[in-house]
Amino acid sequence: MRRIPPLLERYRAWIAAGVAAALLAAALVALDRLTREVRMADVKAALAMLSPARVVLAGAFTAASYLALTAYDVLALRIIGRPLPWRTAATASFTSYTLSHNLGIALLTGGSARYRVYTAAGLDGPDVARVIALASGTFWAGVAAVAGAALALHPDTLNLPGVTLAGWQAQAIGMVVLCAVAGMFAATRLLRTPVRLFGFALPLPGAGQFAAQLMVAVVDLACASAALFVLIPDAAPALWPAFILAYSLGIVVAVITHVPGGIGVFEAVVISVLPGDRATLLAALLAYRVIYYLAPLALGIVLLAFHEGRRQRGAVRFVTGVEDAVAAIAPLVLSAAVFAGGALLLLSGALPSVGTRIGDLAHVVPLPFIEASHLAASLVGTMLLLLAPGLYRRLDGANLWARTLLVAGALFSLAKGIDYEEAIVCLVIAGLLQWTRGAFYRRTALTQAPFSAGWLASVAMVLGATAWAGFFAFRYVPYSDDLWWRFAVHGDAPRFLRAGLVTMAVFGVVAIWRLLSPAPSRAGPAALEQGRLDVALAHAERTDAMLALTGDKSFLWSPEGDAFVMYAPSGGTWAMMGDPVGPRDQWPDLMWRLREAADRVQARLLLYEVSGPVLDLAIGMGLAIVKFGEEALVDLPEFDLETPRVRNVRRTARTLERKGLSFRIVPAGAMPLVIDELAEVSREWLAAKGQREKRFSLGRFDREYMMRFDTGIVQLDGRIVAFANLWTTPNESEASVDLMRHRDEAPSGTMDFLFVQLILWAKARGFARFSLGMAPLSGIEDRRLAPAWARLASFAFRHGERLYGFRGLRTYKEKYAPRWEPRYVAGPGGVGMLLALRDVARLIEGRRRQRRPVAVDRAVSMPTVQPTLTVVG
Structure with a gap:
């Protein structure tokens, strides 16, 4: 199959929108000729001749x-x-x-x-x-x-x-x-x-x-x-x-x-x-378009909005079984209603006044007031078109401004020609927005969302149709240069020209402003108080809490300051790394706040590598659960190097010890003495593996980061040939390693020797367990009735050895006789989960791709750790 050229693929939506707009222009030209x-x-006379019986029959x-x-x-x-x-x-x-x-x-x-x-x-x-x-x-x-x-x-x-x-x-x-x-x-x-x-x-x-x-x-x-x-x-x-x-x-x-x-x-x-x-x-x-198209749309909007308002208030539901569906689509249809309301005001401004209404109005209010109201009504219609995408995104500011503008539009409609029909429409839409205001809760700035191709095409089509209607209505009005400046009670044609000019000017100014304005920047990492971090880490039960020190994450803190969740944005996803850190009674509030903060900026939330205690919270938050793999944990009190189950690593460790390998722990305070040699080992290892530093779910070799931790080193003839920096929880519940690297010249089995020594070191110091890390896709059942993702994951575990080495990784860790605990990811269902996992993969690879920055309310903006934090004591 021939691939779509990258340029065409990138601008496909814009091309499609442009084609649709061009086709509308061609159709309007053809309609004008016909x-x-x-x-x-x-046309007005023919509409007046339509009998009520025909209208009722058309409605049936x-x-x-x-x-x-x-x-x-x-x-x-x-x-x-x-x-x-x-x-x-x-x-x-x-x-x-x-x-x-x-x-x-x-x-x-x-x-x-x-x-x-x-x-x-x-x-x-x-x-x-x-x-x-x-x-x-x-x-x-x-x-x-x-x-x-x-x-x-x-x-x-x-x-x-x-x-x-x-x-x-x-x-x-x-x-x-x-x-x-x-x-x-x-x-x-x-x-x-x-x-x-x-x-x-x-x-x-x-x-x-x-x-x-x-x-x-x-x-x-x-x-x-x-x-x-x-x-x-x-x-x-x-x-x-x-x-x-x-x-x-x-x-x-x-x-x-x-x-x-x-x-x-x-x-x-x-x-x-x-x-x-x-x-x-x-x-x-024209009558058919109102009856067959607009009337059902209006009916659907009213019913859905009414039902959504009752649902928000806990009232008795009158359409049992579709409550969640109504909640999901109510903002969509209300956005369409506001867009239609704006189009109605623009169309009204392009057409002649109805009957003798404007003449009757001129006896009550002065002409300048009528002229100003006509322009103002068209401006309100323009602003409603601009606000419609914000309502689709559930923005509370868009809801407030739309209600205000709709009420103003109703007043201007009455003041420009007693157009009570469109005033009623505006007030009804405003009332529906007020009734359903609870569905619009996001606080993203209205100016931060980029213009979409579909929305711009729709606006262009509304403007084109409005212009055609105006020129059709005033086709036989002789044009002259002074027509623009004629002000008269029955000067509908000049009012149409002035309103059209002002509308196009407003759209032009907004478009130029949005195109030329600089993209808002995100604040850089902010310093984090070490004492605050120490308090939370004192409650850590898993060593991956030390990822808080990598400097590439943002944090959401509990009000007491003794618990946090860490996360990072990537694409359209906010990825929370590991379990929350801190007292468990703080976890539910933290996770719900993170979910609400992500939702406000329209991001997917993914909980990455979480443990069993988080599952109940994730299910309650409406997230889909997927088993990611299993973590190998060595229970240190029961670990004995003399047992038959670990005889292979015991034999390797003792053989290498006889060959001259030695092990020692370099305390964090002494790391400056060896950091240059460790950097040399790291560069050699990365070059040999053809890899680059990863992020997010593990640390990277950064001098300041490495000097925060004790590090286990292996030496041969006084030269460092392998190392691993140690993660330990302050309450001694778990010890683990982060970076593990060795030279090409290191003897075979050097990493087994290093692991054995680290496990024995942790056991001697009273730690409860030693984590050997994850085995992705491990332990996922492949049964006939298992979900599709489980069967696919199991297939990849069995047959994807060349891609990653899933089975080999588990086999390697089995040598240490660990117990295996499941780890999960939780996020949106369906395609959203795949997109979220793709974003996290990019994040880990260091290829984080941000969407156009979206401003976050200060109440949910969290500082990021600087890589200059002092070492945890």
Whole structure:
């Protein structure tokens, strides 16, 4: 498979967004040409002629269509063998389709909503991907069947924007499409195994299930198209075949282009294909967009926000079983609501005032007040578009500012032309944000998040659609240079030009400011009081607490100052190293505070190499648990070099002793006498192994760091040939080693000799155990019903010797007759765990890659240890 060029891969999201924006621009140009003879007054008159009965009927067909859409997910869940209650599938389907219908980019908007709902219901990432793939397949099968039939039955010339097809060409294309649908049906009868692509298995529906999918899709499209058909006053039954063709082609083009809501694209295709009065047709399309697109979105936002507010207050839940799903997607839909509210204010500023309202308002307030309110309303709309991404990130500041701006927008809407409809919309959205304010708890600065390609494309599309609507509305207003400076009660065109100019200026200033402003820097490591560290380390039960002295970690301290957790950021992950250090009654509060701090800056939290006592806390925090391996511990009171179990290392140690190897401990205070020679041994060892210094989970050879600890050295003829610096807990519960390095000339078995001497030294000084370190992936069961990660880890342990030497490492440590204790990692489930482990691997390798820095609230910013700390006494 040909790889995507790195440059294209890096800017793929921006390229896709640019293509979508360009397609919208092309569609608006085509729509402008198709409606060149249409006047705004004609469209208003056609809208006024829509009877309430037609509107109600269109609403009924819309409800039937969305009900059919829920069956897409129900069938997909059954096909993958993970059926869920209808209410859960309906929540996922309704939320997904209302977002993707209005915002476009279905995989990013609708797919994100489905992922949040289904993972909350217990599905993993691959299962959610299968549901999305099968639901998309159902939709496209229905569209293909309907469009293919309509093309095959279309005898006349087909005119599309930029393309003209003869009747026989359209029919041929329709027959090919129908054959493709028939081929899909045949494949469900012939293929009995899942389709596998890049390791992803997608089960195929059976013949009956495929027929059910096709029927559901046809019903959905029939109801959706009927909702538009009944809004066309002069539509006769004879128009139905051409209408179905126009509708299905419009849907196809809108989905392919990923233009939000298919705005402009759908309308251009339908108008170009369907005969009839274009003013009436454009009015029907506008009413259809409100009924089929915006009304379900508004309903979903209100229901989800209301339910989320009740959930936060502990009220009785009215949709049992979907509470977690609602909590996950509420900020997403409210972000969409605020974005839509901003777009509404901008669109209102581009259109003429309604009826005689502005004339009535002019009798009450002066004209300058009306003009200023018009500009202010457009500015509020602009700011709401800018704040929408902050709401998606659950920022409390974004929630507060959005509420304030929405209330101001409602007031300005009334003051610029008594536009009470949009004022009501603004106040409703503000009320929903107030009701759900508990869901917005992060305190990251609003200006720290980078602009995303999708958001910028959506903003560009809103501005483009708003500009098109304004120029369409004032197409027949003669332009002149002084039009910008005309101020009159009925001067809607000048107000539109001024509001558009101010809006573009604001976006331009914000974009330039964000592009030219320097990236905020993180504060460097801060000094840490040695006495404070000594107090916490006095409670340490594991020697990896000494990693606090490496100078590459940040700390979160208990209020009493006698306990801490150490962590380091890497990519989108905060990795906590080892167990918390300090009294155990401080652990729960420390870990929850760390989780909340990571969540505020939208980072994944990974607990790395933690022990059993941490598991209950990790489970309570909602983290997924994965066994990482086992640690070899030698119980020193029972250790006896004369026992048969350690005869191999006993024989090696005594043989090397007879050959002249000697061992001694160099106290930390005497390290300056040997540090140069140890540095030479370290450089030689790194060069021979082709390695570089690691970080985070072990120390590195740094002179100041090494001089904090006692060090065991092995000498041959008075020359140091191997060394290991010692980690010991102040309460003598455990001793261990950190760096272990030797010269090439060291006799075979030198490290066994060093280990034996260190173990005997620790035993003589009363330590309870000696840690030989981790054996990664060791002790993980590979059984038929074990989870996939366990089976993969076990396979790597058995067959990955060339990559790491997993089995050999455990075999080596077994010579010392240790007992094995499990160690775990805990973090996000699914793909998030893989991403977190990747980030930690980069951290250990010294290749820590930071995201664009995100400011952290001072209450959770923790100092980092300087590498100039004094030695622990």
